[in-house]
Amino acid sequence: xxxxxxxxxxxxxxxxxxxxxxxxxxxxxxxxxxxxxxxxxxxxxxxxxxxxxxxxxxxxxxxxxxxxxxxxxxxxxxxxxxxxxxxxxxxxxxxxxxxxxxxxxxxxxxxxxxxxxxxxxxxxxxxxxxxxxxxxxxxxxxxxxxxxxxxxxxxxxxxxxxxxxxxxxxxxxxxxxxxxxxxxxxxxxxxxxxxxxxxxxxxxxxxxxxxxxxxxxxxxxxxxxxxxxxxxxxxx
Amino acid sequence: xxxxxxxxxxxxxxxxxxxxxxxxxxxxxxxxxxxxxxxxxxxxxxxxxxxxxxxxxxxxxxxxxxxxxxxxxxxxxxxxxxxxxxxxxxxxxxxxxxxxxxxxxxxxxxxxxxxxxxxxxxxxxxxxxxxxxxxxxxxxxxxxxxxxxxxxxxxxxxxxxxxxxxxxxxxxxxxxxxxxxxxxxxxxxxxxxxxxxxxxxxxxxxxxxxxxxxxxxxxxxxxxxxxxxxxxxxxxxxxxxxxxxxxxxxxxxxxxxxxxxxxxxxxxxxxxxxxxxxxxxxxxxxxxxxxxxxxxxxxxx
Numbered sequence: 001x002x003x004x005x006x007x008x009x010x011x012x013x014x015x016x017x018x019x020x021x022x023x024x025x026x027x028x029x030x031x032x033x034x035x036x037x038x039x040x041x042x043x044x045x046x047x048x049x050x051x052x053x054x055x056x057x058x059x060x061x062x063x064x065x066x067x068x069x070x071x072x073x074x075x076x077x078x079x080x081x082x083x084x085x086x087x088x089x090x091x092x093x094x095x096x097x098x099x100x101x102x103x104x105x106x107x108x109x110x111x112x113x114x115x116x117x118x119x120x121x122x123x124x125x126x127x128x129x130x131x132x133x134x135x136x137x138x139x140x141x142x143x144x145x146x147x148x149x150x151x152x153x154x155x156x157x158x159x160x161x162x163x164x165x166x167x168x169x170x171x172x173x174x175x176x177x178x179x180x181x182x183x184x185x186x187x188x189x190x191x192x193x194x195x196x197x198x199x200x201x202x203x204x205x206x207x208x209x210x211x212x213x214x215x216x217x218x219x220x221x222x223x224x225x226x227x228x229x230x231x232x233x234x235x236x
Numbered sequence: 237x238x239x240x241x242x243x244x245x246x247x248x249x250x251x252x253x254x255x256x257x258x259x260x261x262x263x264x265x266x267x268x269x270x271x272x273x274x275x276x277x278x279x280x281x282x283x284x285x286x287x288x289x290x291x292x293x294x295x296x297x298x299x300x301x302x303x304x305x306x307x308x309x310x311x312x313x314x315x316x317x318x319x320x321x322x323x324x325x326x327x328x329x330x331x332x333x334x335x336x337x338x339x340x341x342x343x344x345x346x347x348x349x350x351x352x353x354x355x356x357x358x359x360x361x362x363x364x365x366x367x368x369x370x371x372x373x374x375x376x377x378x379x380x381x382x383x384x385x386x387x388x389x390x391x392x393x394x395x396x397x398x399x400x401x402x403x404x405x406x407x408x409x410x411x412x413x414x415x416x417x418x419x420x421x422x423x424x425x426x427x428x429x430x431x432x433x434x435x436x437x438x439x440x441x442x443x444x445x446x447x448x449x450x451x452x453x454x455x456x457x458x459x460x461x462x463x464x465x466x467x468x469x470x471x472x473x474x475x476x477x478x479x480x481x482x483x484x485x486x487x488x489x490x491x492x493x494x495x496x497x498x499x500x501x502x503x504x505x506x507x508x509x510x511x512x513x514x515x516x517x518x519x520x521x522x523x524x525x526x527x528x529x530x531x532x533x534x535x536x537x
Contacts, residue, residue, distance in 0.1 A: 008306035012292070012299060019294040019329070083290045087307060 002096050009100025013074060017104055023073060026065045027112045030058055034116035050122045053173040056199035058120070059134060062113045063141040064170030069162045070105040071142060075149030076158050094229075098146055105145075109138065124204070133201040136214040137194045141169070143221030150228035172196055193217075237353050237384070241409050243276050244269060251409045255282070255353050255384040260375060262398035264413070265405045267390040274357055282386075283351035287358055289338045293331035297323055300330075300341055301348075310348040317344050321370055336364045343367075343374040347381070354378060355386045360394040360519070365501060368397060372504045392452060396487070396521030399507055406453070413489065430477070432458055432465035439465060443481050447512050448520050449474055449491040461514060484533055486510055487521045494537050500530070 017023050037054055075098070078084045087093060113134070117125055148161050172193045179186045190196060194217045197210040241251040244265075255261065265273055270286075278284045291300055301314045318326055321340045330338055346354045359371060375398070378385050389395040392413070395402040402413045429440040447459045451471040458465045467474060475485050482494045498513035500522060508522040510530070522530065 004309055005307055008303055011306070012295070012303040015299055016292060016294055081290065081292075082288075083292060085290055 001092070001099065005093065005096040006100040006103070009097050010103045013101050013104045014107070017070070017074070017108065020073075023070055023108075026069060027108050029065055030062045030112050030116045031119065033061060034058060034119040038120050050120050052199045052202045053176070055117075055120070055122060055125070055202060056173050056195050057171060058116050059113065059137065059198060060170035060172065060195045061166075062109055062116065063138055064162070064166040066112050067105050067109045067138060068141040068145040068165060068170075069158065070108060071101055071145035072149040072152070072158050072161065073155060074101050074105070075146065076152045076155050079149075079152065080154040094232075102142060102146070105142070106138070125202070127204075129201050129206065130198075132211070133198045133206075133214060136211070136218055137198050140194050140214070140217045140221045143218065143225050144169075147221065147224035147228040150225075150232050169194060173199065237280065237282065239277065239280060241405070244273050244405060245407065245409065246272075247407060247409075249409045253386075253410060255386055257352060257382045257384055258379050260379065260385045260387070260399055261403070262387045262389065262395040262401070263403045263405055263410070264392045264395045265388045265390065269405065270357055270388060270390060273388055274355075277355050277386075281351070282353040282355050283346070283349045284355045284357065285342050285346060285359070287361060289335070289342065291330055291338065291341060294329050296325075296327050296329055297333070297337075297341060298326040301344055304345055304348045308348045308350045310350070312348060317347070320373065322366070335362060336367055339363060339367055340370060343370055346374060346383075346385075347377055352382070353384050353386070355388065357388045358390055358394065359387060360389065360397055361391075368501075368503060372507070376504070392450065392489070393509075393519050393521060397503060397507060397509055397519060400521075400524065430458070430467070430474075432467050434465050441465065443478065444493075444495065446478075446483075446493050447496050447514055447518065448493060449478075449483075451489040459518070482537060484526075484530055486526050486530055487523045490520050492520050494530075494534055497530075497534060500527075 037050070037058070078097075084097065087097070144165060148158075152158055152161070172190050172195045175186060175190045181187070192213055194214055197206070197214045197217075200206040200210045237255040238252040239255070240249075241253060242249045244253075253261070253263070274284050274286050295303075298314065298318065301317055304310075305312060305314055317323075321344060323337070323340060325333065325337070342356075342359075346356070356371075360368060375385055387395065387398045389398075392402070392404070395404075395413075404411055404413055428443055430443055430446070432439050432441055441458060441460060445460050447461065449467070449471065450457050450459065456467040456469055456471050456474055458467050469477070471485075471489065471491060475483070475491055478491065483491050484494050486492045492510050492512070496512050496514070497510050498517070499511045501509045501511060501519075503509065506524045508524070508527055509519040510522050512518040512520060
C-alpha cells in the first residue's frame with residue numbers, strides 16, 4: 001500500500017465526484033429527504049420524536065445511494081474508459097486506487113449522513129453503540145460496491161445492481177408496509193438484515209447479537225470483494 | 237530490457253530488441269502487428285502509449301498533470317510542464333479540448349512515469365506539427381532522465397521523423413533500413429510518363445502527378461495522391477530517369493517531386509521532413525546531408 005498514490009487518487013476523484021452530476025446529486029438526495037421528513041413530521045410521536053424506522057431508512061438511503069452506488073460507479077467508469085491501463089503496472093496499485101476512491105465516498109457519506117441527521121436532530125443518536133453500528137453497516141455497503149464495481153464492465157450496468165441493492169438492503173424497514181403481519185416469515189428474515197440491526201441498536205435495546213449479525217454481513221461482503229479481485233485477476 | 241522478436245512476429249527467431257537506458261529506437265512495424273506488439277510490451281512491464289487518449293473527460297489538464305505527478309511521485313513541477321508543452325488552457329475540461337491539446341498530456345505522462353521504458357505507438361498519426369516538435373522535446377528529456385524510448389510506427393516516413401537511424405520489423409526479423417541497392421538501369425530522359433504495375437494491369441503514370449517515390453523491401457513504390465503503385469525499377473534507376481523532371485533524392489530511400497514540396501520542417505538537430513502539398517501533408521524524411529542542397533534546388537526550380 002502506498003499512501004502517496006492513494007492520496008493522488010483521492011484528490012483527483014474528489015474533483016471528479018464534484019463534477020459528476022450523477023454522483024454529486026446522490027449526496028443531496030438524503031439531505032432533501034431529511035428536510036422533507038422533518039417538515040412533514042411523518043409518524044412523529046407525541047413528543048415529536050422521529051421513529052427509528054425513518055432514521056434507519058435515512059441511513060439506508062445514504063449508504064446505498066452515496067456509499068454503495070458512488071464507489072461502484074467510480075470503479076465502473078474506470079473500467080469502461082480503460083483509464084487505469086497506464087497506471088496499473090503492478091498488482092499492488094489496484095489497492096491504492098480502491099483505497100483512494102473509498103476515502104472519497106466515505107467523506108461524502110459522512111457529509112450526507114451528518115447533514116441529514118442534523119436536520120432531523122433526533123435525541124440520543126450519536127451514541128457509541130450507534131456509531132459502531134453505522135460503521136459496520138457502512139463497511140458492508142462499501143464492500144458490496146467495491147466487489148460489484150470490480151466486476152461490472154460499464155457505468156450502464158451499475159443501474160442493474162443499484163435498484164435491487166437499494167430496495168433490499170437500503171429500504172429494508174419498508175417491508176413492514178408491504179407485510180403487515182408481524183409474525184410473517186418475510187419480516188423475520190428481514191430482521192436479520194443490516195439496517196434492522198442498526199435500528200435495534202438505535203432503539204437502545206440491542207445486545208451483542210445485533211453486532212455479531214452486522215459483523216457477519218461485513219464478513220460476507222468482504223468475501224465478495226475477495227472473489228471480485230480474483231475474478232479480475234484471472235480475466236487479465 | 238529485451239524483447240524477443242519471435243513473440244512479435246510469431247516466427248522462429250533468436251533476435252532480441254534491446255531497450256537501453258537513454259537510447260531511442262525507431263522501428264517500422266506493419267500495422268497488423270502493432271496490436272500484438274503493444275500487448276507483448278505491456279506484459280513485459282513497459283509503459284505503452286498507444287494512440288487512444290485514456291484520460292478523464294470531466295477534468296482539466298492541470299488536474300491531470302497534478303494527479304499523475306503525485307501518483308508517480310515525480311520531482312517535476314506542474315507549472316514548468318505546462319509552460320514547456322505550451323499548454324495555454326489549463327482550466328477547460330478535456331471533453332471540450334482538441335485531440336492535439338490532449339495529446340500533449342501523453343508526452344507529459346511519459347515524462348512523469350516511473351517506468352524506465354516508454355513505448356509510443358504511431359504517435360504521428362492524427363497529430364499536428366507543433367506536437368511533433370513537442371514530441372522531440374519530450375524525447376530529449378526522456379533521454380536525459382535515463383529512460384529508453386521506443387517508437388513504433390506503421391509508416392516508414394513516421395519512423396524517420398523520430399531519428400535518422402531506423403529499423404524495421406519484417407518476416408525476416410529486425411533489419412536496419414539501408415540504402416536501396418544500386419543497380420544499373422537504362423536512363424531515358426524526355427519521357428512524360430512512367431510505367432508501373434498494379435496487379436495484372438500496367439499503368440502509365442504522368443510524371444508531374446507523382447508526389448514521391450519510396451523504396452521498401454527492395455521494391456520501389458510510386459505515390460500519387462491517394463494511390464500507391466509498384467514500379468519496375470530500382471530507386472537508383474528512377475532517380476536517373478526522373479532527375480530532369482525536377483525530382484530529387486532527398487533520402488536513401490526516398491525521391492521527392494520538388495514541384496510538390498510545400499515546406500521543410502526541422503524537428504531536431506538532425507531530423508528533417510519535407511512536407512508534400514497534398515491533403516495528408518505527407519512527411520518525407522530528408523537526410524541531414526541533403527538539407528542544404530534541396531533548398532538550393534527548390535529555390536532554382
